[in-house]
Amino acid sequence: MMEAFKELQANPQAGLKSAAKAADRKTPGWRDIAWRYGLALFAIVVALAARTALESVLRGEASYLFYMPAILIASAIGGWGPGLLTTALGLSLGLFFVADIRTLTAADYVDAAVFALVSVGILWRGELLRRFRGAAISSAEDAETRAAHLKSILDSIPDAMIVIDDRGMMRSFSAAAERLFGYSAADVLGKNVKMLMPQPYRDAHDDYLNRYLRTGDRRIIGIGRVVVGQRQDGSTFPIELAVGEVNVHHQRHFTGFIRDLTERQQTEARLQELQSELVHISRLTAMGEMASALAHELNQPLSAIANYVKGSRRVLDGRNDDSLTPLRDALDKAGEQALRAGQIIRRLRDFVARGESERRVENVRKLIEEASALALVGAKDTGVRVRFDFAPGADLILADKVQIQQVLLNLMRNAIEAMEISPTRDLVIATALADNNMIEIRVTDTGSGIAPEIAGQLFQPFVTTKRHGMGVGLSISRTIIEAHGGTITVGANPGGGTIFILTLPAVAQEETSHVL
Amino acid sequence: MSSEGAVVHIIDDDEALRESLAFLLSTAQIAVRSHISAAAFLEQLQDTNLGCVITDVRMPGLSGIDLLKRLRERKIGVPVIVITGHGDVPLAVEAMKSGAVDFLEKPFDDEVLLASVQSALQEHEGQSKRLIERAVIEDRLAALSKRERDVLSGLIAGRANKQIAFDLGISPRTVEIYRANLMEKMRASSLSDLVRMALIAEILGSG
Numbered sequence: 001m002m003e004a005f006k007e008l009q010a011n012p013q014a015g016l017k018s019a020a021k022a023a024d025r026k027t028p029g030w031r032d033i034a035w036r037y038g039l040a041l042f043a044i045v046v047a048l049a050a051r052t053a054l055e056s057v058l059r060g061e062a063s064y065l066f067y068m069p070a071i072l073i074a075s076a077i078g079g080w081g082p083g084l085l086t087t088a089l090g091l092s093l094g095l096f097f098v099a100d101i102r103t104l105t106a107a108d109y110v111d112a113a114v115f116a117l118v119s120v121g122i123l124w125r126g127e128l129l130r131r132f133r134g135a136a137i138s139s140a141e142d143a144e145t146r147a148a149h150l151k152s153i154l155d156s157i158p159d160a161m162i163v164i165d166d167r168g169m170m171r172s173f174s175a176a177a178e179r180l181f182g183y184s185a186a187d188v189l190g191k192n193v194k195m196l197m198p199q200p201y202r203d204a205h206d207d208y209l210n211r212y213l214r215t216g217d218r219r220i221i222g223i224g225r226v227v228v229g230q231r232q233d234g235s236t237f238p239i240e241l242a243v244g245e246v247n248v249h250h251q252r253h254f255t256g257f258i259r260d261l262t263e264r265q266q267t268e269a270r271l272q273e274l275q276s277e278l279v280h281i282s283r284l285t286a287m288g289e290m291a292s293a294l295a296h297e298l299n300q301p302l303s304a305i306a307n308y309v310k311g312s313r314r315v316l317d318g319r320n321d322d323s324l325t326p327l328r329d330a331l332d333k334a335g336e337q338a339l340r341a342g343q344i345i346r347r348l349r350d351f352v353a354r355g356e357s358e359r360r361v362e363n364v365r366k367l368i369e370e371a372s373a374l375a376l377v378g379a380k381d382t383g384v385r386v387r388f389d390f391a392p393g394a395d396l397i398l399a400d401k402v403q404i405q406q407v408l409l410n411l412m413r414n415a416i417e418a419m420e421i422s423p424t425r426d427l428v429i430a431t432a433l434a435d436n437n438m439i440e441i442r443v444t445d446t447g448s449g450i451a452p453e454i455a456g457q458l459f460q461p462f463v464t465t466k467r468h469g470m471g472v473g474l475s476i477s478r479t480i481i482e483a484h485g486g487t488i489t490v491g492a493n494p495g496g497g498t499i500f501i502l503t504l505p506a507v508a509q510e511e512t513s514h515v516l
Numbered sequence: 517m518s519s520e521g522a523v524v525h526i527i528d529d530d531e532a533l534r535e536s537l538a539f540l541l542s543t544a545q546i547a548v549r550s551h552i553s554a555a556a557f558l559e560q561l562q563d564t565n566l567g568c569v570i571t572d573v574r575m576p577g578l579s580g581i582d583l584l585k586r587l588r589e590r591k592i593g594v595p596v597i598v599i600t601g602h603g604d605v606p607l608a609v610e611a612m613k614s615g616a617v618d619f620l621e622k623p624f625d626d627e628v629l630l631a632s633v634q635s636a637l638q639e640h641e642g643q644s645k646r647l648i649e650r651a652v653i654e655d656r657l658a659a660l661s662k663r664e665r666d667v668l669s670g671l672i673a674g675r676a677n678k679q680i681a682f683d684l685g686i687s688p689r690t691v692e693i694y695r696a697n698l699m700e701k702m703r704a705s706s707l708s709d710l711v712r713m714a715l716i717a718e719i720l721g722s723g
Contacts, residue, residue, distance in 0.1 A: 299601035300530045303623035307536035310626035314543035335626070342623040346706070358707060360696045398692055485689075511693050 036078030040086045043070035048093055059101075063094040064115035071119050075126025076133075083126055087119040160258040164193045168209050171253065180239075180260055182232035193256075198230040213252075221245055221254070226261060237262050295349040299342060306338040347402050348476075359398050359484075361512045364431055364439055364504075365390050367397075371405040372429065375412035382425070384416055389430035394439045396507040399484055404504070407477040407488075411443045411500050414473070418447025418498065438486065438503040446497040450490065458490055522567025522637050523547045527557050527583070528599075529575045533622075537570065544630050546637075554578035558586060566594045568617075568636035573600040573607060581607075584614040595636035599624065605674040608708050612715040619715075621708050646716070653717045656702050664698040667691055671707065672714050 044067065051058075051066040067090030075083030091112060098108050154161055160177035164170050170193050173185040181188075181196055188195065194205040211217065224242035231237065238261040246253045313331040316324050347358060368388070376386060397404075412427065419425040424446045434440040450458065459478040474488075481488040486504040493499050524546055528534050534550040541548045547567070551557040555577050557569070573580035580598050587594060597618045598611040608619045618632045635646065660668065663684070670680035670691075677695065681688040704710035 296601055299622045300533050303601075304530075304532040304536035306623040307533075307540040307626070311536070311540040311543040314540075314626070339623055339625060342621075343706075346621065358699070359692050360699060361693070398689070398696060505689070507693070512697060 036074075036082045037085060040070075040074035040078050040082035041089075043073050044086050044089045044093070046070065047090070051097070063098050064090060064111065067091075067094065067115075068118070068122065071122050072126055075123045076129045079130055080123065080127055083119075083123040087116065087123065090119065091116055158259070160260075162193060162196075162256045162258065164254050164256070166209070166213060166252040166254075168192045168194060168206055177258065180231075180258065181229065196229055198228055198236045201228065202230075229258065292349055295345045298345055302338050302342045302345075306335055306342070309335040309338060344402060344406065347400060359400050361396055361507050362399050362401050362404075364395060364397055364441070367399070367401055367404060368408060368429055368431070368441065371408040372412060374405075375409045375416070382416065382420065384419060384425040384427055386427045386429070389428060391430070391432045394431045394433045394506070396509065396512070397439055397484075397504045398507045399504060400480075403480045404484070407480055407502070408441070408443070410473045410477055415443060415445035415447060415498070415500075418449075419445055420447075422447050422497075433506070434503055437506050439506045441502040441504070443500045443502075444493055444497065445499075446493065446495060449492060449496060450498050455490060459488065523549050523565045524567050524633060524637070525549050525551060525557055525569045527551045527554055527569065527571040527575070527580075529553060529572065533572075540626055540629070541633065544633075546633065554580070554583040554586075557583070561592070566592070568595040568597065568633060570597045570599060570633070573598055573611065574602065580616075581610055581614055584611065584616060588615055597629075597632050597636060605671065605707060605711050608711045609672065609674070609715065612712070619708065619712055621706070650717055653702075653713045656713075657717060659701050660698055661694075664694050664701070667694040668698055668710070668714060671695070672711055 047066045047070040051063075067086065071083060071086045071090060074086040094115065095104070095108070095112055098104060155175040158176060160180045161172065161174040162170055162177050163172035169190055170188050171190075173183070173188050178184055183196075192206070194202045197205060208219065212219070212221070220241065221243045222245075224240065227239055227241050228236050229239045240259040240261055242257045244255045244257075246255060309331050313328060313335060316328050316331065368390075372386065372388075376384075408429075412429070415427050416425075419427070426444075426446045428442070428444040430442045430444070432440045432442070459474050478488050481502055481504070484504055486502060488503075489501050491499045491501065524541055526534050526537050526541075526548060528537070528550075529552060534552075538548040538550055547565075551560070553575060554571065557571075558578075569583075571580040571583055578586070580596075580600070584596055584598075587596065595617040596615065597620065598616045599620045599622055600607065601622045611619050617636055620629060620632065657665075663686075666684055667680055670683060675683070677691045678688050681691045684691070699710060702710055702713060704713060
């Protein structure tokens with residue numbers, strides 16, 4: 001109601017006009033009086049002129065008859081006062097002309113009395129007529145005021161309102177609807193409402209309407225639902241539609257109230273984003289604490305191992321004995337692995353602590369080949385056939401190589417494990433260009449597959465299908481991939497087994513300052 | 517060797533680390549003494565031969581940074597190499613500004629550690645080695661674009677990518693690209709390596 005009130009304040013002409021008219025009616029001004037009495041006099045003069053012109057024919061008869069219409073007009077338009085004036089003048093003039101011709105008889109007096117009586121009757125009817133006319137005008141004005149009021153309310157509610165008839169033709173299109181759809185009311189009135197919908201609803205709407213008219217089966221009327229609207233410029237947007245039905249004079253109309261959901265959906269999307277961020281953060285916090293504690297505890301022994309191994313390697317350096325060569329190699333490699341372990345921990349810790357890691361522009365193919373070299377140690381013995389399928393163009397990603405390789409290593413090891421008892425053991429690692437400038441990596445196996453009841457929560461910490469697993473591998477994998485701005489999903493391999501799909505943001509060659 | 521008689525002092529609260537480090541240095545014919553804490557080291561300061569010091573940062577009692585400050589107060593000009601299991605940038609910056617000659621993350625490559633110790637022990641030669649290293653680093657710095665330099669300053673100030681992106685008015689992804697490019701150009705193996713290089717260039721440059 002406040003809105004309607006404001007609207008009235010902002011656009012007060014309609015209200016003022018009707019108020020002025022009402023004031024006119026209640027206290028007539030001198031113009032009005034002059035007009036009414038002037039009309040009465042004019043009517044009498046006309047009647048007198050007519051009577052005088054016909055005197056040669058009438059010869060003193062029908063002295064009063066000519067004044068009757070004048071009385072009727074004067075009383076119907078001017079009311080009692082002008083009516084009485086015309087009556088008095090008509091009576092006087094009538095008597096005057098009769099007296100002019102002959103001596104007044106008793107019959108003349110009766111004649112005058114009858115005229116007076118009939119005139120009073122006319123006056124009374126005229127007054128009734130006048131009142132009725134006034135009431136008609138006033139009710140028309142009231143209706144106009146009410147309509148203006150209603151329009152101001154409808155114009156000010158944020159929901160758009162559209163009225164259609166039973167053939168779907170638009171009969172009313174509110175100001176909010178104009179704003180929402182970008183059409184003016186004049187553009188759309190009389191046209192089918194389906195023009196406001198995108199396909200496939202556009203073609204289906206007439207059928208919806210006909211079905212309802214035929215069956216009375218309510219799908220949307222009185223229920224409301226979220227649908228899609230289309231603006232004049234062709235863009236679509238989500239709307240909440242509530243439809244009511246009106247029956248007036250056996251004509252069915254449907255009134256639709258439409259609310260733009262764009263903003264609400266944006267808010268909801270943002271909320272959802274925040275929530276998932278929160279989940280992510282809490283997952284990170286738990287893991288971050290673990291990683292930080294692990295890093296601290298493991299770095300010391302790892303450093304000690306590296307120092308002993310490297311020291312031993314130096315001791316051997318002093319000996320010129322060829323039989324020690326394999327030992328030198330082994331110590332070199334042991335030392336490198338100790339350093340690599342330290343690097344993994346360091347990156348994991350940096351990454352969970354800061355949410356970012358050391359990312360370089362990396363070649364996807366190289367990254368996969370290196371990871372699989374580690375994952376496939378001993379895989380040939382288990383009879384696993386490995387195939388790579390690198391798509392051209394899917395080359396560069398911005399990634400922490402160590403982390404992504406860990407994820408791939410993890411997935412490939414899982415796949416090999418899952419295929420232990422399978423008759424066919426095929427592992428396929430494929431890359432592809434995906435939508436939104438992403439590169440997709442698919443790891444497909446022909447193993448035992450994943451039970452549907454566990455697939456949904458596979459990426460949660462401490463969920464595992466392995467008897468001796470901790471269930472943190474996939475959880476960490478997901479955290480790593482998501483922190484890279486990618487996604488990790490799991491699905492069933494149609495031929496039996498599992499497909500893990502990673503996506504990672506692609507980097508264009510021209511974005512890098514060096515050649516890979 | 518000009519460092520003959522000079523002793524490297526290892527300060528770490530972890531016994532395995534002390535012993536392994538002593539073993540590694542001894543294989544390079546370097547004399548070593550181990551200390552369980554910075555306080556224990558400071559107590560024996562008079563009757564000891566100071567070559568250089570390798571100290572952990574986080575220890576019960578005096579930290580590695582505290583030790584650097586005490587040595588400075590006492591005007592003892594022994595070169596100090598700081599090693600840590602927590603390679604965060606602000607810590608590295610603080611250590612270098614407090615006078616450490618080097619900052620290494622555990623576990624470290626033996627070559628890197630030994631080179632650092634050698635250059636600390638052979639001060640004159642070390643100085644010239646440092647000058648060469650600085651020249652190399654400065655060449656690499658000169659190859660950076662303005663934006664890469666901006667990102668580098670942000671990283672040295674210990675800022676996260678997102679914060680740098682906000683400060684520079686560019687997207688975090690762009691910061692990441694610049695960061696990856698500048699790491700490549702600087703041939704830095706890690707963030708703390710990058711910080712180390714930047715600090716060597718800066719500190720030597722200003723001093």
